[in-house]
Amino acid sequence: MKIENNPMIIAGPCSAESREQVLNTAKGLAGMDIAYFRAGIWKPRTKPGAFEGVGTTGLPWLVEVKSEYGMKTCTEVANARHVEDALTAGIDMLWVGARTTTNPFQVQELAESLAGVEVPVAIKNPTHPDLALWIGAFERMDRAGVKHLMAIHRGFAVHGQKKYRNAPLWQIPIDFRNRLPHISMINDPSHICGRRDLLAGVSQMAMDLAFDGLMVETHPDPDQAWTDAAQQLTPADFKSMVEALVVRTAKDGSEADGLTALRAEINMIDDALIELFARRMGVSALIGQHKKDQGMTILQNSRWSELLQRNIDLGVAQGIDAEFTSDVFKSVHQASIAIQKRVMQEGAQGEAGKQ
Numbered sequence: 001m002k003i004e005n006n007p008m009i010i011a012g013p014c015s016a017e018s019r020e021q022v023l024n025t026a027k028g029l030a031g032m033d034i035a036y037f038r039a040g041i042w043k044p045r046t047k048p049g050a051f052e053g054v055g056t057t058g059l060p061w062l063v064e065v066k067s068e069y070g071m072k073t074c075t076e077v078a079n080a081r082h083v084e085d086a087l088t089a090g091i092d093m094l095w096v097g098a099r100t101t102t103n104p105f106q107v108q109e110l111a112e113s114l115a116g117v118e119v120p121v122a123i124k125n126p127t128h129p130d131l132a133l134w135i136g137a138f139e140r141m142d143r144a145g146v147k148h149l150m151a152i153h154r155g156f157a158v159h160g161q162k163k164y165r166n167a168p169l170w171q172i173p174i175d176f177r178n179r180l181p182h183i184s185m186i187n188d189p190s191h192i193c194g195r196r197d198l199l200a201g202v203s204q205m206a207m208d209l210a211f212d213g214l215m216v217e218t219h220p221d222p223d224q225a226w227t228d229a230a231q232q233l234t235p236a237d238f239k240s241m242v243e244a245l246v247v248r249t250a251k252d253g254s255e256a257d258g259l260t261a262l263r264a265e266i267n268m269i270d271d272a273l274i275e276l277f278a279r280r281m282g283v284s285a286l287i288g289q290h291k292k293d294q295g296m297t298i299l300q301n302s303r304w305s306e307l308l309q310r311n312i313d314l315g316v317a318q319g320i321d322a323e324f325t326s327d328v329f330k331s332v333h334q335a336s337i338a339i340q341k342r343v344m345q346e347g348a349q350g351e352a353g354k355q
């Protein structure tokens with residue numbers, strides 16, 4: 001399924017909490033060109049004991065959003081029962097959550113329960129970076145006869161990733177699009193960012209990469225939201241964010257997109273490098289303190305030669321030039337010595353101060 005009007009906007013709270021909260025959100029969004037109003041009725045939670053959604057009680061609230069504000073509605077489904085309940089209530093679009101996409105048994109069950117339905121079904125990427133598994137879910141739906149499919153890119157759990165809740169790994173949705181160009185690709189900046197200050201940048205990136213739409217979590221009082229509080233926007237802030245987006249009109253699906261994605265990848269890797277350097281400097285400062293306490297010299301020549309050789313060998317094993325590794329670590333070592341000196345001097349000044 002390919003969306004022609006760009007961008008398609010899906011907005012609404014992470015979870016339906018109460019009738020009032022759902023209708024208030026819809027009221028705030030009324031007047032914007034919202035393709036679907038979203039709200040999670042059944043919530044897949046990482047840990048037990050957290051709020052797991054209001055369940056079928058919330059479905060009539062979505063029906064009211066439609067009759068009151070004229071917005072089509074959508075919710076997440078994870079099993080055949082959810083599908084039946086949502087379709088019976090008259091929900092207009094369904095999505096498969098990231099945790100569900102990881103499980104072929106569940107996707108198969110869903111596909112069979114969705115066979116022949118007219119409502120669009122969007123499939124989020126699996127939580128981990130596995131393009132084949134994501135595409136496999138589309139194949140299961142397709143074989144079962146689900147006619148209108150869309151993809152939602154919500155980022156990937158990557159160990160050690162700090163800036164984003166889920167690393168965008170833009171190359172994966174781009175590869176997806178090259179494999180299945182007839183499927184619309186929606187970006188979900190909310191679950192990528194995990195915090196609202198990053199939403200505008202990720203949304204703009206999605207527009208620059210010619211994504212077909214955005215799904216953004218909005219809540220009348222984000223800080224009080226029962227789920228995903230840090231990443232939700234008020235409808236008013238959401239409106240300003242959308243108005244500030246620059247949307248490219250030419251959609252050539254091209255090398256330019258590939259280059260933008262690769263540059264974003266480089267930026268992410270640089271972020272990670274800087275974070276690692278900062279952590280390394282922190283450890284250097286601790287070593288400086290230790291050496292000071294033990295009355296040791298800063299430079300331990302044997303340790304340095306051993307470290308340099310070890311890193312050169314590691315680099316060579318991965319095809320990195322020995323000279324490059326040597327240059328990088330000489331700089332890193334200089335910075336490390338400077339930090340250790342500072343730690344020792346601070347200590348010495350402290351001692352002097354006491355006298």
Ligand code: PEP
Pocket residue numbers: 014015040044096097098099124154191
């Ligand atoms: C959601 O959309 O609220 C949600 C649970 O998303 P995901 O499946 O991407 O984690």
Ligand code: MN
Pocket residue numbers: 014015217227228
């Ligand atoms: Mn959420």
